[in-house]
Amino acid sequence: MEKIKVASLFCGCGGMDLGVIGGFSYLGKEYVENPFEIVYAVDNDEYCTKIYNDNFRHKCIVKDVRDIVVDDMPQFDMLIGGFPCQSFSISAQNPPRLGYKDERGMLFFEMVKILRKRQPRFFVAENVKGILSANKGKAFPMIINEFMEAGYTVVHKLLLASDYGVPQKRERVIIVGFRNKEDFYKFHYPLKVKTSERKVLGNVIMEECNHDESLFFSEKAVAGMLAVREKMNKGRVMSLTEPCNTISAHLAKVSLNSTDPVFMVGDRYRRFSSREAARIQSFPDSFIFDSVSQNRQYKAIGNAVPPVMMWHIAKSLQFCIKSSYPETNAIDSKPVTVCNPVQLSLF
Known part of the structure; x- marks a missing residue:
């Protein structure tokens, strides 16, 4: 099969790109190479770019x-x-959520501009769950409408990363656009993996990190958290037998007095190491991060798209260019939401 050429915007350290091309191993499972190749990648963060270029x-x-x-x-x-x-983001309360009125929220227009001019066969856009309700629910229909007016049939679905073998309860909206109706009719979002193939935090915690004193919170920090834990629900300790809560870009500044996920070793609290965070995001251990500072590593990792979840999306997309679907014993997922002009009325 001839490879599909891919242009990647806002690529960060490359989680989305790695998932698209495949060819990596994670927790003993091989995620085979997909028939895609990245021919153009852009990001405005020089540190993320350095990580990216060390790996691709x-x-x-x-x-x-x-x-x-x-x-x-x-x-x-x-x-x-x-x-x-x-x-x-739902959690972005300071400043208040501005959605597409904020300059950063306007950057999706650059994606639309490229789609209008170049008309590629497919596009895939990813965003946080909060985009669905931003600006009192007006932002998302406007975004979808822009994609449609660029010439695409558009679908979207809220996916949970832990349903696809990622040890994290990370919810993300995945928008897929098709220039050709034939591709749209063939597409289905990836099926959830079998329960036996799902991963939990215990699968990625590293024993050596339990002895790294730099990862443990001070007695003062713990005492402060314990004083308010009952009424403020702080000190979010993660269970080894479940997927981790969503990790974020401020992993280097994780606090016990926030909603950040933390871990307990005996009666002591600690944060995750950058490699553990990468594992929680489903990056293979072979992925290189250490050419930048640990703070920069945490930021890049927290902002990334989990490669394993993206691999499943890419796998579904490649079926569009095949004549039939492969057999699967995976568990089916919820139906896709198809966007149409009636649904997209803003007022």
């Missing part, structure tokens, strides 16, 4: 997406990108 043969360019000259992009068949989500 194709190289990421440090660039603001608003500075992309569309005519200079190479030929590509699919556009992917997790456009900046801070503006749409």
Whole structure:
């Protein structure tokens, strides 16, 4: 099968891109190579770009997406990108959620601009759950409508990463667009993996990290948390037998007095190491992060799309270019939401 050429925007350290191309091992399972190749990758964070370029043969360019000259992009068949989500996050209360009125929330228009001009066969966009309700529910229909007016049949679905073998309760909205109706009719979102194939925090915790004093919280921090834990629900200790709560970009500044997931060793509280965080996000141990500071590693990891979840999405997309679906014994997932003009009325 000829490889589908992919252009990647807002690529970060490469979680989405790794999932698309496949060819990696995670927790003893091989995620085979998919018939996709990244031919163009852009991110405005030089540290994420450094991590990316340590791990991929194709190289990421440090660039603001608003500075992309569309005519200079190479030929590509699919556009992917997790456009900046801070503006749409439910947890982003300071400043209040601004959605598409915020400059960062406007960056998806750059994705639309490229789609309008280049008309690739597919696109995949990723964002946080909060995008569905941002701006009193007005932001998301506007975004979908822009994608549709660019010439695409668009579907979206809220996926839970732990349903696909990622040891994390991370919910993300995955938007997929099709230039051709034939591809749309063939597509289905990935089926949930069997219960026996799902992963929990205990699968990724590293014993050596339980002896790293730099990861443990001070007695003062613990005492402060314990004083308010009952009424404020702080000190969110994760169970080894369940997927971890969602990890974020501020992992380096994890606090016991927040909603951040933490871990207990005996009667002591600790944060996750950067490698444990990468494992929680489903990055293979072979993925290199150590060319940047640990703070930068945490930020890049927390912002990433889990590669294993994205691998399953890419696997479903490649079925569009095959004549039939493969047999599967996975568990079916909820039906897809198809967007149409009637649903997209803003007022």
